[in-house]
Amino acid sequence: MIELRDVSRIFSVGGQEVRAMDRVSLAIEPGEYISIMGPSGSGKSTLLNIIGLLDTPDSGTYLLEGREVTSLADHQLAEIRSRKIGFIFQFFHLIPRLTAVQNIELPLMLAGVAKKQRGRISARLIEEFGLASRHSHRPDELSGGQRQRVAIARAVANQPAVLLADEPTGNLDRASGAEIIDLLEDLNRRGQTLVVVTHDPEIGERAGRCIRVVDGRITDDSRRD
Amino acid sequence: MRPADTIVYAMRSLGSNTVRTVLMLLAMSIGVASVVLLTGIGNGARLYIVDQFSSLGTNLVIIIPGRAETASNTPATLVGQTPRELTLDDMKALQHGDMVGRIAPLTIGELNADRQGKERQVPVLGSTASMLDIHHLKMESGTFLPDEGADIARPVCVIGAKLYQELFGQAPALNEVIRLGGFRCRVIGILASQGRSLGFDTQEMVVVPVAFAQMIFDNHGLFRILVEAKDQSSIDRLKHFISRTIKKLHYGEEDITIITQDSVLKTFDKMLRVLTLTVGGIAAISLFVAGILIMNVMLMSVAQRTAEIGLCKALGASNFQIMALLVSEALLLSAIGGLSGILLGFAGAWITVQFYPTLQTTPPFWAVAAAMATALSTGLLFSLLPARRAACLDPIQALARH
Ligand SMILES: Nc1ncnc2c1ncn2[C@@H]1O[C@H](COP(=O)(O)OP(=O)(O)OP(=O)(O)O)[C@@H](O)[C@H]1O
Ligand SMILES: [Mg+2]
Numbered sequence: 001m002i003e004l005r006d007v008s009r010i011f012s013v014g015g016q017e018v019r020a021m022d023r024v025s026l027a028i029e030p031g032e033y034i035s036i037m038g039p040s041g042s043g044k045s046t047l048l049n050i051i052g053l054l055d056t057p058d059s060g061t062y063l064l065e066g067r068e069v070t071s072l073a074d075h076q077l078a079e080i081r082s083r084k085i086g087f088i089f090q091f092f093h094l095i096p097r098l099t100a101v102q103n104i105e106l107p108l109m110l111a112g113v114a115k116k117q118r119g120r121i122s123a124r125l126i127e128e129f130g131l132a133s134r135h136s137h138r139p140d141e142l143s144g145g146q147r148q149r150v151a152i153a154r155a156v157a158n159q160p161a162v163l164l165a166d167e168p169t170g171n172l173d174r175a176s177g178a179e180i181i182d183l184l185e186d187l188n189r190r191g192q193t194l195v196v197v198t199h200d201p202e203i204g205e206r207a208g209r210c211i212r213v214v215d216g217r218i219t220d221d222s223r224r225d
Numbered sequence: 226m227r228p229a230d231t232i233v234y235a236m237r238s239l240g241s242n243t244v245r246t247v248l249m250l251l252a253m254s255i256g257v258a259s260v261v262l263l264t265g266i267g268n269g270a271r272l273y274i275v276d277q278f279s280s281l282g283t284n285l286v287i288i289i290p291g292r293a294e295t296a297s298n299t300p301a302t303l304v305g306q307t308p309r310e311l312t313l314d315d316m317k318a319l320q321h322g323d324m325v326g327r328i329a330p331l332t333i334g335e336l337n338a339d340r341q342g343k344e345r346q347v348p349v350l351g352s353t354a355s356m357l358d359i360h361h362l363k364m365e366s367g368t369f370l371p372d373e374g375a376d377i378a379r380p381v382c383v384i385g386a387k388l389y390q391e392l393f394g395q396a397p398a399l400n401e402v403i404r405l406g407g408f409r410c411r412v413i414g415i416l417a418s419q420g421r422s423l424g425f426d427t428q429e430m431v432v433v434p435v436a437f438a439q440m441i442f443d444n445h446g447l448f449r450i451l452v453e454a455k456d457q458s459s460i461d462r463l464k465h466f467i468s469r470t471i472k473k474l475h476y477g478e479e480d481i482t483i484i485t486q487d488s489v490l491k492t493f494d495k496m497l498r499v500l501t502l503t504v505g506g507i508a509a510i511s512l513f514v515a516g517i518l519i520m521n522v523m524l525m526s527v528a529q530r531t532a533e534i535g536l537c538k539a540l541g542a543s544n545f546q547i548m549a550l551l552v553s554e555a556l557l558l559s560a561i562g563g564l565s566g567i568l569l570g571f572a573g574a575w576i577t578v579q580f581y582p583t584l585q586t587t588p589p590f591w592a593v594a595a596a597m598a599t600a601l602s603t604g605l606l607f608s609l610l611p612a613r614r615a616a617c618l619d620p621i622q623a624l625a626r627h
Binding site for chain 1: 226227230234540541544620624
């Protein structure tokens, strides 16, 4: 479904080149559960951003569902992000003035989904993620775990092909972190392709496939049977 | 993204920072209100003056002897002839034109008026009965000149209110006799005091039948002939008719000047329109200032909402969508500010009318429309830069800032 071939991403900081991704090749199949681990600054987020089309490689090719996407125009990339990609962030990134429901419906609204349809989708997600009693609360009235659940609901609202989570538990206590991982794994069991970047080896090892990144290269790619 | 959703989103965003929003609305509405109010006052002044002039009769055509502009070029002046006088015969010839409504001759002179030793130098106007209506004169008591042939030199006069007091004090004047330049004449009416008319103080002047005036002045030339067209649309035809008729009577010489009340009025009207436009334009500068305020506040708001903008991009918003969101915010602001400004302007106009009832300050429709259009285009123009800046944000960096 996703195929990176010899993808590099080079930043130049103060005249010096930083190879955040160095000729990375990677294929992701539908329904996979992948964890990405590695030391800080090794290029995990960069990899995730490139998969999520927030960043474009400096060289190499990227095929998404067989389509070359490295040379698309902004509005085409936006369209793919809208329909194929779901992002989950360490700091949730909910919009403070919007309620839980409104936050969940935001990607649907941006995609031009009609109000009625949006209401149906968000109602189902709110129910499914145990947020029914919180649906018109604003983010600052929610706990960290609840915020991340809203963020996950938002990420899956458009039924993306792949869910990309960058340290989703990095800002949560153990208990809520475990809850969030349970939720994500539950989604994966129902067929959702899932890529999780994490520092927590305990979480990383639960994934069906563990990728290790060091200095912008994939040093280890192991499947658990 | 659907337009309705864009508007709702923009509204929520505006609603989330009330102080900022209210400040921008205030700037916008004050700008629009001042355009509306000032053009309203300008327009009111114009209507007031137009009204004052039309009370003299917009259908009035005035014939003056002699050719104003081209006098030096006519053969008559070359051979040293003075222009032919306007006479009562000219007036009689004009009387029968079918566009001619009322018509009145006018002669003017200064004479001594005296009664029982009291003496005053006064302007004397010779005319006919139609003068009363043409110049909207009003009677205090008695009657105006008798409605009879212009040739009849009946020795009667109508006197101004002040002159009446000076000659008679409190004594009754009707049917009393005064002397005008040595000629005896009977007072048949007293004019109501109503300021100046024809450049004379109505309180001091004396009006006599034109033939009588010609006799005492010993001059058969007329100072003016005043003609009222039957209606506004026939003024041009009336002017042609007058020049043709007079030319025929004056042996082919077109030695008169015809001016219309209408042309004077038009000049004033134009002047005041320009004035209104200027005042409105100056007020529009405040709209420009409001635009700059909007731009600054929006730049600030973009900086504050960096993470939100980055998020929207990650969720699938294109650069164009981001721009559209921010521009609609500004347009919404301008629209609401503009509408409340119009209300404010009309309220101001209404208050002005309460204090100066003669000044009908109705803001003209074009000014209201222009103010609204300016408000909207200011909003659009000044939001483009902040919107572009937002659209160009790198989503990764925008989201990284926490
Ligand atoms: N916009 C940028 N400009 C310059 N250098 C960058 C930029 N983004 C990332 N880098 C560099 O690229 C390298 C990889 O960064 P990346 O954020 O992918 O690391 P990471 O593995 O996610 O680290 P962490 O675990 O701390 O999140 C780092 O050395 C970083 O400094
Ligand atoms: Mg990272």
